[in-house]
Amino acid sequence: MSDAEQPGLYVESTVIMTTVRVVTPFILTFGLFIMFHGADSPGGGFQGGVIAGSVVMMLAFAYGIEATRDWLDSRLVVAIASLGVLTFAGIGLGSILLGGTFLEYHRYPIEKASKYGIELVELGIGGIVASVIIGLFFVIAAGFGHAIDGGDES
Template identity: 55%
Template structure:
């Protein structure tokens, strides 16, 4: 995949250096928003979007194919699908034990788990991964189309 013959990737020292310095900060910021969204502005959607954007930035600087090699489509889709599943599980557990769907206070009343953790679980394990996964997945696929399609031949059996 990483044959540089017809690839649109151009190595740029300025962009690579900038991204190398900025990305740790933006990743930390995204994680902070994700994990601290319950007590400060921001939250899972913003955090997920910024984490996704950080990966886009890295891919832009160091080559989309190279980034795609270590972060495969399968992982990206699994991330978003896992988010939906986690969200549903948090909602369904109270339902299974006699509460209502997404009844967060049920966790507290039955097992003494703070209501807060139900909300955090939705934010951190649900919405965040969904947003990050979809952002990165869309980017990879549109980027894959931005170079001549012949190099995509190897990826057909990979996804279909």
């Protein structure tokens, strides 16, 4: 299928490539900035994650999906997503273990537990959102048949 995918789909454009190259670092920084907020200032993992994830998509549009797929280690994406989920769930379940309810931050015996708890969760969510968007984009663009036949796990 990758043979069928290439011709006609990707058009190299200097304008797009240059723009993306310039803009990308700023967007990624902005994404992280948003992600680290959320507890007491506007921001949060969803928004930041989407912005961070859009970076990879921009790269894909500028340099071609297959090229980006090869460049980006798919294991990294998967790892970020799973770790994000586990962070979120771990903090939530941890408060249960400490005798509270799910996500009851102030059960944690640290200062400003609520703030750091929320921001950690936001970071986890940001990771999930970013990598899920990236992953979905790649996975479904290729189809599961691709994943099964080629053993390509992404």
